[in-house]
Amino acid sequence: MKIPPDAIILPQKLRDYLLVPRKRDDKSRFLAAGGFSRDAWPLLEQAIRELARSVEAQPARIASPHGRKWIVDGILTAVHGKDRPVRLVWMQRPDESIHFVTLVPRRKG
DSSP states (O other): OOOOTTOBOOHHHIIIIITSOOSSSOOHHHHHTTTOOGGGHHHHHHHHHHHHHHSOOEEOSSOBTTBEEEEEEEEEOOSSSOOEEEEEEEEEOTTSOEEEEEEEEOOOO
16 A cells, blocks of 8 residues: 555654654654754655655554554655665554654664
């Protein structure tokens, strides 16, 4: 399945979670190495959508009571710096809408 171009990505998920430094489960430093910043969060949204458009989503192995999870593994194109290997997690809810859940840094290979 391909993640549709109108899948929902909440700005606050990017701006106020992924791009904010955290003591635990910090992803902001990983994303900053690719040139992504809180002030320019739409660039992260654009990169996420481009990756989702270019790779087939695979169903997650673990079930969720909130809907069906889909996984997209690939390379997030950097604004500057190094491209970032990531896993994107999406949720297809019972109403069939698809929502971005999170991004998980990965190692190449």
